[in-house]
Amino acid sequence: MDMTKIFTFLPVPTTIHFGIKSRFLVAEKAKELGAKRTLIVTDQGVVGAGLLSDVEKCLREAGMEVAVYDRVIPNSSLSIVREGVKLMKDSRAEVVVGVGGGSSLDTAKAVAVMAGNPGDFADYIGMHKFKNPGLPVIALPTTAGTGSEVTIFSVITDDQKQEKTVAGSPHLCPRVALCDPELTLSLPPAVTASTGMDALAHALESFTNQNTQPISDALTLKAIELIGEWLRPAVAKGDNLEARYWMLLGSLMAALGFSSTRLGLAHAFAMPLGSAPCNLAHGVANAVMLPSVMEYNLMANIPKFVQVAKAMGECVEGLSALDAAYQAVEAVKKLSQDIGIPQSLKDLGIKEEWIRSISEEAMKSGNIAVNPRKPTLDDMIEICRKAF
Numbered sequence: 403m404d405m406t407k408i409f410t411f412l413p414v415p416t417t418i419h420f421g422i423k424s425r426f427l428v429a430e431k432a433k434e435l436g437a438k439r440t441l442i443v444t445d446q447g448v449v450g451a452g453l454l455s456d457v458e459k460c461l462r463e464a465g466m467e468v469a470v471y472d473r474v475i476p477n478s479s480l481s482i483v484r485e486g487v488k489l490m491k492d493s494r495a496e497v498v499v500g501v502g503g504g505s506s507l508d509t510a511k512a513v514a515v516m517a518g519n520p521g522d523f524a525d526y527i528g529m530h531k532f533k534n535p536g537l538p539v540i541a542l543p544t545t546a547g548t549g550s551e552v553t554i555f556s557v558i559t560d561d562q563k564q565e566k567t568v569a570g571s572p573h574l575c576p577r578v579a580l581c582d583p584e585l586t587l588s589l590p591p592a593v594t595a596s597t598g599m600d601a602l603a604h605a606l607e608s609f610t611n612q613n614t615q616p617i618s619d620a621l622t623l624k625a626i627e628l629i630g631e632w633l634r635p636a637v638a639k640g641d642n643l644e645a646r647y648w649m650l651l652g653s654l655m656a657a658l659g660f661s662s663t664r665l666g667l668a669h670a671f672a673m674p675l676g677s678a679p680c681n682l683a684h685g686v687a688n689a690v691m692l693p694s695v696m697e698y699n700l701m702a703n704i705p706k707f708v709q710v711a712k713a714m715g716e717c718v719e720g721l722s723a724l725d726a727a728y729q730a731v732e733a734v735k736k737l738s739q740d741i742g743i744p745q746s747l748k749d750l751g752i753k754e755e756w757i758r759s760i761s762e763e764a765m766k767s768g769n770i771a772v773n774p775r776k777p778t779l780d781d782m783i784e785i786c787r788k789a790f
């Protein structure tokens with residue numbers, strides 16, 4: 403670590419309530435925020451799994467008016483945000499309650515912030531564009547992955563350009579997160595796997611990048627340990643509440659860490675890989691890119707990758723530091739394989755002729771600047787080829 407460099411830890415403004423049945427705090431927290439009318443933003447998957455009923459009932463029994471927008475789709479879009487904003491205005495909601503995975507929570511945040519800012523969400527793409535706070539958001543995650551319940555980011559697809567865009571602002575950060583592991587029990591194995599690998603990528607990229615620092619490291623190293631231990635059991639047996647508990651905590655801790663550091667090349671690639679024509683799930687894109695990204699980055703910070711290997715349960719005794727660092731790559735590959743994630747871009751339907759444009763798009767990411775090594779376009783193409 404460079405001790406001559408000042409580091410900054412950004413505490414998130416979110417009050418976190420973590421634990422089994424914490425979802426039932428929703429009415430109390432909405433009241434504390436001064437709400438009589440609430441808007442729930444969610445998706446059909448959450449409704450179909452019966453996850454909304456307790457939250458909605460709790461709010462109604464507390465005497466609140468509840469409007470429900472349940473049409474969020476995976477990789478939510480600007481047009482979805484606009485629909486949500488219209489319902490927010492029509493219902494005169496005072497608090498927005500997001501229930502779901504990254505897409506629903508990012509949409510809830512995007513809808514809420516527009517209550518205090520004129521124009522269209524598309525006008526605010528980029529960092530720190532929102533001047534004013536919007537409505538407060540209570541976030542209830544139903545996946546252990548994005549950490550959107552505590553981040554300043556909203557990832558929304560531009561319908562016309564068919565590409566993912568990111569807005570980042572403290573005004574997007576939820577005021578309250580109710581992290582209830584029971585809400586993640588019904589998540590299917592494939593989604594548990596991909597969202598879990600996203601959380602691992604958050605922890606790993608934050609822990610090894612150029613902005614790494616002792617406070618975020620404490621969060622992300624613990625997250626790597628938790629995810630390394632509990633992702634397999636959570637995929638194998640979805641109703642394992644212990645596994646769900648630690649996975650939700652791992653994804654939360656990873657997000658609290660990367661909020662101060664940003665990420666790295668896997669997430670840079672995940673943007674074009676999550677956009678047309680690739681359209682990969684975010685976690686799958688990260689999982690498939692991580693091993694080749696780690697191999698590229700490893701020599702920039704060998705001791706850190708040794709720590710990752712150890713945190714993931716690898717035995718590194720008797721190995722040279724370099725060999726021990728490579729064990730981190732093997733550990734990630736093994737985990738990803740064991741939980742059934744396709745191991746190459748080719749297997750995921752990506753065409754070889756797309757590699758250049760994927761790499762060019764990835765180079766535009768803000769995560770490039772903080773990556774352990776500064777890549778050229780040729781490096782990016784080579785990393786992408788290795789994952790192919």
Ligand SMILES: [Fe+2]
Nearest residue numbers: 548600604684
């Ligand atoms: Fe991510």
